[in-house]
Amino acid sequence: MIDLSWMAWTWPTAIFFIAIFALLALMGAWEYVAPGGHPRVGILRFETTRGDRLFVSLLGSAFICLGWLWSTDLTLWYALIVCAVFFLLVFRFV
Template sequence: MEALATLIRSMAWTMPVGLFFAGVALLLLVMTGLQFAYPTIERKGFLPMTTTRGDRVFIGLLGAAWIHLAWLALVASPLWWASILAVLWFALVLRFG
C-alpha cells in the first residue's frame, strides 16, 4: 500500500491530469451502474466484430488515444482540435460500433 502512495505522490498532478483520471473513474462507475440496471447485449455495428457496451468503451478510449498521438506527430494545430475529434470518435463508436 505504501508503494501505491509513493507512486501517486510522484506523479505530476496538474488540473488536466486530475480531470482525466476523474473522468475515467466516473466513466467506470457509470458503466458499472448501467451493467446492473441494463445488462449488456452483444451487437454488430460498423466494427468488424460483435461488441458489448464495455468493448465499445474500450475501443473508443484506445481510438481517442491514437487520435491524440497522431495529432501530436502530424499536425501543428492546438491539441483541442484532436480532443474534439476524439470525443466525436468516442460517441460514434458507442452509438454505432
C-alpha cells in the same frame, strides 16, 4: 509519505484520469441497472458489448491524441473534440 513530486500532475492530467474513472463508474452503474447490454454486430462485423465499445473508444482516443501531438502544435483541447465525436460514432456504429 509517498513523494510524487516527479510526476507532472496538472489539472488537465487530473481531469483526464477523473473522466476515465467516471466513465468506468457510469458504465458499471449502467450495467447494474440494465444488465447484458445485448451484444450487437456493427460495421466491424464482430459482436461487441457496451464494455467492448467503451474499450475501443478509449483506445482509439489515446491514438487520436498521440497522433495529434505528433502531427500538430495545436492544443489538445481540439483533439478532445475529435475524441468525443469518435466516442459517439463508436457507440452508434460499432
